[in-house]
Amino acid sequence: MAKMTVIFDRCKGCExxxxxxxxxxxALQHEKRNKEGVFTAYxxxxxxxxGCAMCAMMCPDCxxxxxx
Amino acid sequence: MAVVxxxxxxxxxxxxxxxxxxxxxxxxxxxxxxIDEMGIxxxxxxxxxxxxxxxxxxxxxxxxxEAPHGRAxxxxxxVKRARPDLNVFTYQGDGDLAAIGTAETVHAATRxxxxxxxxxxxxxxxxxxxxxxxxxxxxxxxxxxxxxxxPKTAGYPVHVCEMLSTLDGVALATRxxxxxxxxxxxxxxxxxxxxxxxxxxxxxSIVEVLSTCPSNWGLTPKECIKRLQEECxxxxxxxxxKDVDTxxxxxxxxxxxxxx
Amino acid sequence: MEKVLxxxxxxxxxxxxxxxxxxxFGYPITPQTELSEYLSKQMPKRGGVFLQAESEVAAIxxxxxxxxxxxxxxxSSSSPGISLKSEGISYIAGSDVPCLIVNVERGGPGLGSxxxxxxxxxxxxxxxxxxDFRLIILAPNSVQEVVNLVVRAFDLGEKYRMPVMLxxxxxxxxxxxxxxxxxxxDKQADKSSWAATGTKMEREHHIVNSLYxxxxxxxxxxxxxxxxxxxxxxxxxxxxxxxxxDAEIVVTAFGATSRIVKSAVNKxxxxxxxxGMFRPITLWPFPKKQLLDATKNAKNVxxxxxxxxxxxxxxxxxLDCKLPVAFFGRTGGVIPTPNEVLAEIKKLNGGVQ
Numbered sequence: 001m002a003k004m005t006v007i008f009d010r011c012k013g014c015e016x017x018x019x020x021x022x023x024x025x026x027a028l029q030h031e032k033r034n035k036e037g038v039f040t041a042y043x044x045x046x047x048x049x050x051g052c053a054m055c056a057m058m059c060p061d062c063x064x065x066x067x068x
Numbered sequence: 069m070a071v072v073x074x075x076x077x078x079x080x081x082x083x084x085x086x087x088x089x090x091x092x093x094x095x096x097x098x099x100x101x102x103i104d105e106m107g108i109x110x111x112x113x114x115x116x117x118x119x120x121x122x123x124x125x126x127x128x129x130x131x132x133x134e135a136p137h138g139r140a141x142x143x144x145x146x147v148k149r150a151r152p153d154l155n156v157f158t159y160q161g162d163g164d165l166a167a168i169g170t171a172e173t174v175h176a177a178t179r180x181x182x183x184x185x186x187x188x189x190x191x192x193x194x195x196x197x198x199x200x201x202x203x204x205x206x207x208x209x210x211x212x213x214x215x216x217x218x219p220k221t222a223g224y225p226v227h228v229c230e231m232l233s234t235l236d237g238v239a240l241a242t243r244x245x246x247x248x249x250x251x252x253x254x255x256x257x258x259x260x261x262x263x264x265x266x267x268x269x270x271x272x273s274i275v276e277v278l279s280t281c282p283s284n285w286g287l288t289p290k291e292c293i294k295r296l297q298e299e300c301x302x303x304x305x306x307x308x309x310k311d312v313d314t315x316x317x318x319x320x321x322x323x324x325x326x327x328x
Numbered sequence: 329m330e331k332v333l334x335x336x337x338x339x340x341x342x343x344x345x346x347x348x349x350x351x352x353f354g355y356p357i358t359p360q361t362e363l364s365e366y367l368s369k370q371m372p373k374r375g376g377v378f379l380q381a382e383s384e385v386a387a388i389x390x391x392x393x394x395x396x397x398x399x400x401x402x403x404s405s406s407s408p409g410i411s412l413k414s415e416g417i418s419y420i421a422g423s424d425v426p427c428l429i430v431n432v433e434r435g436g437p438g439l440g441s442x443x444x445x446x447x448x449x450x451x452x453x454x455x456x457x458x459x460d461f462r463l464i465i466l467a468p469n470s471v472q473e474v475v476n477l478v479v480r481a482f483d484l485g486e487k488y489r490m491p492v493m494l495x496x497x498x499x500x501x502x503x504x505x506x507x508x509x510x511x512x513x514d515k516q517a518d519k520s521s522w523a524a525t526g527t528k529m530e531r532e533h534h535i536v537n538s539l540y541x542x543x544x545x546x547x548x549x550x551x552x553x554x555x556x557x558x559x560x561x562x563x564x565x566x567x568x569x570x571x572x573x574d575a576e577i578v579v580t581a582f583g584a585t586s587r588i589v590k591s592a593v594n595k596x597x598x599x600x601x602x603x604g605m606f607r608p609i610t611l612w613p614f615p616k617k618q619l620l621d622a623t624k625n626a627k628n629v630x631x632x633x634x635x636x637x638x639x640x641x642x643x644x645x646x647l648d649c650k651l652p653v654a655f656f657g658r659t660g661g662v663i664p665t666p667n668e669v670l671a672e673i674k675k676l677n678g679g680v681q
Contacts, residue, residue: 134538172382
C-alpha cells in the first residue's frame with residue numbers, strides 16, 4: 001500500500017517524474033491547470049504504486065510526497 | 069501510512085524560480101537532504117553564486133551569503149578561516165566557477181581549503197539567456213556562438229574535475245549527473261562525502277553535477293535528459309577523478325575509461 | 329604606556345591586532361608590504377588568521393566572507409590593488425558588512441609609481457565601486473594617529489554596519505615615529521541580528537546579500553542606507569584646525585601632506601602672515617561645518633595635495649564658492665616641500681594686501 005501525492009501548485013508539469021516511474025503509472029493530467037497554468041502530474045493507477053519514490057527523487061520541485 | 073519521501077527540512081518551503089524541468093531543483097534538494105541527514109543545518113553557511121542559482125539564499129534554511137560573480141570560493145574561504153567550526157559550501161554554475169571564477173576555484177582547491185563545492189554544469193549561461201559558457205560543447209549553438217562553438221576561435225571547453233584532480237589540496241573531485249535515479253543517488257552520495265570530508269578536515273571537495281537547461285537548450289525537459297546522456301556525458305565522463313580516501317587519481321580513472 | 333619606535337605600516341598592523349582583528353586577507357603590493365609581513369608573523373602567534381590570497385579580488389572577497397560571520401576582518405593594499413578590490417568593496421557596502429580596508433596610496437594612474445601619493449582621494453571618497461554607496465574614509469597624518477584611527481575604524485564600521493577605509497600613503501607607511509598603543513576595549517558591537525554564524529536551529533536564517541531584484545526594494549534599501557549616511561555626516565565628521573582663528577589664509581591638506589603644510593604655516597607665521605591649516609581627518613564625511621568655522625576670517629583658501637587637485641573640489645563645494653580657492657600640488661610620487669608651499673602662501677598673501 002503506497003500513495004503518491006502531487007502538490008498541485010508546486011508541479012511545473014516538466015514530466016521528468018514520468019520518466020522515472022518503474023511502473024509507468026505517472027503521467028500529466030489534461031483537465032485542470034494549477035495557478036501557474038500547467039497541467040500537473042498524477043498517478044494513473046494508485047493500486048499499482050509501490051512507493052519507490054523514484055518519481056519524487058526525479059522531481060526538481062519537491063512537488064511529490066510519498067506515503068507508504 | 070507514513071510519509072516516506074518529502075521536502076527536506078533545510079530546504080525552504082517555497083516555490084523555486086527555476087524553469088520547468090531544470091535540474092537545479094534536484095541538486096538543491098540533494099544538498100538539503102545531506103544537511104538534514106548529517107544534522108548540520110544549524111552550523112552550515114552556504115555561499116551562492118551569480119547566475120540562475122543566485123537566489124539559492126532564499127531556498128536553503130541555513131545562513132546564506134551571496135557572493136560576487138565567481139568569487140564564492142573566496143567568500144567561503146573567508147567564512148571558513150574566520151569560523152572553522154562552521155560547515156561551508158558553495159553552490160555555483162559553470163560560468164561562475166569555470167570562467168570568471170577560475171582563479172578563485174583553482175586556488176581554493178590548491179590551498180586545500182576545507183570547504184565543499186557543488187558545481188552545476190549545464191554548459192550555458194542560463195540567467196542571461198543562453199550565451200556560450202566555458203563548458204559549452206564544441207559545435208554547440210548558443211546565443212553568442214550562433215554558428216556553433218568553434219574551438220579554433222572560441223577555444224575548448226574546460227574539464228574542471230580533470231584539471232582540479234591534479235592539485236594536491238583536493239580531497240575529492242568527482243563528476244556525477246542527475247539524469248536518472250541511480251545517478252541522482254550517486255550524486256547525493258558524493259555530496260554527502262564532500263560534507264563529510266569537510267567535517268573530517270580532509271580539505272577541498274568538489275562535486276560537479278552535469279545538469280540541464282531546457283529553456284536555453286531549446287529542448288523539452290525529457291529531451292534535455294536525452295541530450296545530457298548522448299552528448300554531454302561522453303564529453304564529460306562521470307567518475308571519481310580524485311579521492312584521497314581511495315587514492316583514486318586522474319591517471320587511474322583514465323585507465324578505467326571514466327566510468328563510475 | 330611606554331612609547332615604541334615603529335614604522336607606520338607595522339604600527340597599523342599591531343593596532344589592528346590589538347583592536348581585535350582576527351583575520352587578514354591580502355595580496356603583496358608596495359608600499360604596504362610591511363603591514364602584511366608583520367601580520368604574517370604575528371597573527372598565527374596571537375590567535376588570528378593571516379592568509380595571502382591569489383589576487384586582490386580574492387582577498388577582498390575573503391574579507392566579505394570573514395566579515396559576514398561578524399568577525400573583525402581587514403585587508404590592505406595600495407592604489408592599483410584597491411582598483412582591483414573595488415568590485416568586492418561595492419558588494420561589501422551593498423551587503424552592509426563592516427570591515428577595514430587600508431589603502432597605502434602610491435602614484436598612478438596605471439602601474440604609476442611606488443612613491444607616496446594622494447591620487448586616490450576621488451576614488452576613496454566618490455568612486456570606490458559601482459552603485460550608490462559610501463565608505464567612511466579616515467586619513468591619519470602621523471604614526472600615532474594611524475594607530476588611533478585603526479581602532480576607531482573598526483568601531484565605526486560595526487556601529488554603522490559598513491566598510492571603513494583608512495587612507496594612508498607611502499610616506500606614512502614607511503615613516504618611523506614613536507607610538508603609544510592605547511588601552512583598547514575588547515567590546516564589540518552586537519552582530520547577532522545579521523551575521524552568518526549558523527542558525528543553531530534557534531532563529532530564522534540570515535542572508536548576507538546585495539541583490540534586490542525588485543527596483544522598489546533596492547531603492548528602499550539604498551534610501552535607508554543614505555539615511556544612515558546622513559547621520560554619519562552629522563555626527564562623525566572630524567578635522568584638525570591649526571591656527572585658524574585669526575587666519576586670513578587657510579591651507580587645507582590631509583594625511584602626510586598636512587605635515588609639510590604645517591611646517592610651511594609655521595614659517596609663514598614667523599614672517600607675520602596670518603595663515604592657518606585645516607586638516608580633514610574624515611575625508612568622508614567631509615567636515616564641512618569645521619571648514620566653515622576654520623575659514624570664518626579667511627579671505628583665501630589654498631588646497632595642497634599630492635595629486636593634481638582632488639580634495640579641492642570638496643573644499644569648494646563646502647565653501648559654496650564664497651571664498652577663492654587656490655590649489656597647489658605635486659603628483660606622481662613627488663612630495664611637495666615646505667618652501668614650495670610657503671611660496672604659494674606668499675603669493676596669496678600678496679594678493680590680499
